[in-house]
Amino acid sequence: MNIDYKAxxxxxxxxxxxxxxxxxxxxxxxxxxxxxxxxSLINYAVKANSNLSVIAHLAKLGAGADCVSIGEVKxxxxxxxSKYKIIFSGVGKRDDEIRMALEYxxxxxxxxxxxxxxxxxxxxxxxxxxxxxxxxxxxNIDPQTHPYISTGLHESKFGVEIAMAKxxxxxxxxxxxxxxxxxxxxxxxxxxxxxxxxxxxxIVADLVRSLKAIKIDIKFFDVGGGxxxxxxxxxxxxxxxxxxxxxxxxKGLDVTLLCxxxxxxxxxxxxxxxxxxxxxxNEEKRFVIVDGAMNDLIRxxxxxxxxxxxxxxxxxxxxxxxxxxxVCESGDFFGKDVQLPPLEHNDLIVVHSAxxxxxxxxxxxxxxxxxxEVALEGGEDRLIRKRETYEDQxxxxxxxxxx
Ligand SMILES: *Cc1c(COP(=O)(O)O)cnc(C)c1O
Numbered sequence: 001m002n003i004d005y006k007a008x009x010x011x012x013x014x015x016x017x018x019x020x021x022x023x024x025x026x027x028x029x030x031x032x033x034x035x036x037x038x039x040s041l042i043n044y045a046v047k048a049n050s051n052l053s054v055i056a057h058l059a060k061l062g063a064g065a066d067c068v069s070i071g072e073v074k075x076x077x078x079x080x081x082s083k084y085k086i087i088f089s090g091v092g093k094r095d096d097e098i099r100m101a102l103e104y105x106x107x108x109x110x111x112x113x114x115x116x117x118x119x120x121x122x123x124x125x126x127x128x129x130x131x132x133x134x135x136x137x138x139x140n141i142d143p144q145t146h147p148y149i150s151t152g153l154h155e156s157k158f159g160v161e162i163a164m165a166k167x168x169x170x171x172x173x174x175x176x177x178x179x180x181x182x183x184x185x186x187x188x189x190x191x192x193x194x195x196x197x198x199x200x201x202x203i204v205a206d207l208v209r210s211l212k213a214i215k216i217d218i219k220f221f222d223v224g225g226g227x228x229x230x231x232x233x234x235x236x237x238x239x240x241x242x243x244x245x246x247x248x249x250x251k252g253l254d255v256t257l258l259c260x261x262x263x264x265x266x267x268x269x270x271x272x273x274x275x276x277x278x279x280x281x282n283e284e285k286r287f288v289i290v291d292g293a294m295n296d297l298i299r300x301x302x303x304x305x306x307x308x309x310x311x312x313x314x315x316x317x318x319x320x321x322x323x324x325x326x327v328c329e330s331g332d333f334f335g336k337d338v339q340l341p342p343l344e345h346n347d348l349i350v351v352h353s354a355x356x357x358x359x360x361x362x363x364x365x366x367x368x369x370x371x372x373e374v375a376l377e378g379g380e381d382r383l384i385r386k387r388e389t390y391e392d393q394x395x396x397x398x399x400x401x402x403x
Pocket of ligand 1: 066089190
């Protein structure tokens with residue numbers, strides 16, 4: 001497809017997120033097909049990109065949702081995901097969030113501690129309902145990735161150890177208000193190696209076998225998210241390799257397989273477009289200053305994440321430059337020593353692979369308005385979120401202003 005990004009940048013303004021909905025569909029279908037022959041449900045991890053139109057697009061394809069706040073649950077429902085395809089995970093849930101999740105009657109509440117189980121039981125009792133629950137097990141696997149995004153080790157705040165999980169299932173089985181039907185793990189993000197997934201799957205499958213032996217019938221086996229994607233030149237896992245590893249490790253178990261991909265679905269569907277304000281030379285150092293900033297896309301600042309950066313339709317001899325935003329922080333950059341041609345005011349820069357953890361991590365730091373978001377589908381472009389205004393930002397403060 002030949003897309004005129006310059007025209008889109010003119011039409012919608014910059015900074016701007018553009019998502020290729022056909023790519024998202026292709027990713028979903030590829031993964032779903034890799035599960036062929038097994039009972040499966042793909043629960044899109046809403047936190048990766050929670051735009052209502054993105055979720056709705058996946059809902060139409062049959063996806064479920066993995067949510068980490070009641071806000072995300074509401075987004076999933078509003079976007080048309082069936083309540084029986086929604087999971088509520090997360091290491092801390094407020095009472096009101098638990099109550100609403102029970103009232104919405106979603107598929108599963110995923111428990112991350114014994115204390116949380118007791119809260120859910122108490123609230124289910126107050127409502128006179130039985131809560132369908134799963135327990136997030138921490139299989140103590142090192143996913144061999146960045147420490148900030150690895151979650152499956154004992155030192156991590158997520159999940160519970162195997163022995164504790166077993167105690168929780170036994171308790172839940174006896175409770176009038178808890179129905180333990182699922183098991184869950186999620187060992188980390190941007191996994192490019194199958195081994196940790198295989199290992200975790202094996203450990204958790206053994207636990208399921210021992211639970212089934214004592215009549216605790218686990219129906220949903222949730223392998224979490226984390227399938228790695230290509231940002232640079234990574235060699236990552238294919239959908240087929242992923243599901244075959246899961247099939248091998250869960251052999252003989254009568255369960256519905258759930259997975260919760262976020263990044264895999266949307267990272268490479270999205271790009272972030274920003275315009276050059278000016279170039280600046282400090283001694284030998286070249287800076288390209290753009291109108292987007294860390295408040296729009298924080299991954300480079302937060303995780304030193306790499307994003308491929310290019311100038312759109314611009315020729316010329318390339319030299320290294322740091323691409324930086326206007327925010328008053330030294331950490332405000334998109335890329336360091338990026339090879340770029342000479343650039344002028346209003347030239348367009350694209351930051352690739354920005355569809356996951358891009359807009360959802362955006363903030364209003366420096367009273368910068370959040371960018372607009374645009375969908376491309378079947379050769380057509382359409383706005384899916386308006387650019388924020390100054391008015392939007394002060395709306396909740398203005399009535400309290402004392403002059
Ligand atoms: C963040 C998260 C995901 C999604 O991770 P990706 O790396 O984007 O696939 C899935 N499940 C849980 C519990 C998460 O916290």
